[in-house]
Amino acid sequence: MSVDKAIEVLKSNIDASAASYLDACVHCGQCAQACHFYENTGDVRYTPAYKMDLMRRVYKRHKAPLSGIKRAIGLVPDELTMDDLKEWEDLLYDSCTLCGRCTIVCPMGIDIAGMVRKSREGLVAAGVVPEDLISAAKRAIEFGSPLKITPDVLRKVCAKQEEEIGIPIPIDQEGADYLVILSAMEVLQFYEVIGAIAKIFRQAGVSWTISTDGYEATNIGIQMGDKDIARTLVGRIVGAAEKLKVKYVISPECGHAYSALKWEGPNLMGRAYDFEIIHMLELLDQLQAEGRIKLKGKDDRRLTFHDPCQIVRRGGVVEEPRRLMNMVSSNFVEMDNHGTANICCGGGGGVSSNSRAETLRLKAFASKKKQLDAVQPDALVTACANCRNVLEEAIDDYEMDMPVLGLTELVAEYLDETR
């Protein structure tokens, strides 16, 4: 591991889009206002554009057009050092959730979150990565899950859910149409979602299964910026899906899992899949539109929806959760700046797995709190287990009284089971 490797990775990550971003940024600093880390600390180092500085320096020194002339007369930035990488480690890992909100305010439309991801890959090459993420990656490789959810643990959780709801949970069934994968946080903390899925799919007549070969949706490689690990973890799901010959893999209520599997996965694997990726929200919306699920009654509490950044702003699933919310709620209110402008929970992009970032993450939640305070909901609904866990912790820390619900579970709760 060395700084030279980091520089090589950063150089190779500068393609035409990255070059255009680095050339177009006029240092106006408007992105600061979109960043919950800057907004709640006032620390100018947390300005999103500043987080691109490692890439900027490598670009200006090595790859920018006319950089040769500038280098000859000493007008390029200094070469990166290990100290620089260490200085940027907390900016890239602790104070950026890759939420991408900065892009919507940028007059140049720069995808700063994408640049942070590329910068993280440089730090991975140099071994400058938060210890917690390295440990989580090791567990994911060794045990199949960053939270040590082994196939045995998964079977036990599924068996318990079967017992509770009285509906069989199919495991390793070849020829099923849909493969359900789950995030570690769902299995560990929000396991009722498995029963909810079973109930919904039974009514809709969906043929589905869970695989013990590829069940973990969490992709720590995507979060830390390690393409090899990301490829291995996506490969497990692809392998399981192909082994069971499913037509679809359902990306669960997990933000970055959707991005990892649907948008980045084929590029990591270097090939298109033999099956399709569909998000759970897309499928529920589709089943409802086809009349395959029928609901009875509605939740009359004042509910609002927290948009998981990677599913909505960076994933494109924007209207589906809203249609589902209106199906199950008679008092659904939107927060200001909902949808693609929504404010992150504070724990995406690996920040929630990084214990040293906890204090900062809780400070950043103040922006979300402001959004919530304005609408005063009785309960908050979301569609990402990581968001849900982070929100619950922060709500508790801020001494707010507000349950956080999963949207799939909410849909299951209002199923007309007489049908």
Added chain:
Amino acid sequence: MTFLEIVEGPLWTLASSVFLIGAAWRIFGIIRLGRKKDISIPRASALLGAIKGQFLHFVPHGGFSFRTRYHLIAGYMFHLGLFGLLIYAAPHVLFLKENVVGFEWVALPRWGFILTAEIAFTGLILLWIRRISDPVMIQLSDADDHIGSWLTFLTMLTGCMALQESHDSLRAVHMLFVDIWLIYMPFSRLMHSVTFMFSRGYTGAFFGRRGVVP
């Protein structure tokens, strides 16, 4: 050869050549880096996303307050004022007719020029004050940002001083700054006037495939 003849003759030719070749090289330099083909299955059109991205970022969205409003107002004042002066100032219309395009168009009346110049100067000064007073912009800014701002300011200022055209030397000083600006531009962040289209386009295309343009 007089100073005016130098700055409007050989130096102008040199400056405009450096500008055109340098800017073209910068653009080619970005495009030649290419992008890996994205083989994920798109939900919508990348091209439409790229087009939408061009327009979407003319106005920031997402409910932002003071910082954004300040930049939005000052930024538009400066840029619209600058383009107004560049294209519709009477001496520019004449100069462009004689040296570049070969035809002329309706120029701003004197009062229109003064008003446009005041708007442009106000915008530029407001942006520069922000650059030297806002902690975020101080942290981000480098020498290039300041040189670009000052060079543009001096080019505009000498242009206003030369408006009367009562002294060749004032016109010559303005042309000297125009030449310096043209030579500096391809090597600097002033190229954002072109690269913004690439930046917005790439982001728009990337997310357009996903069915959303943030």
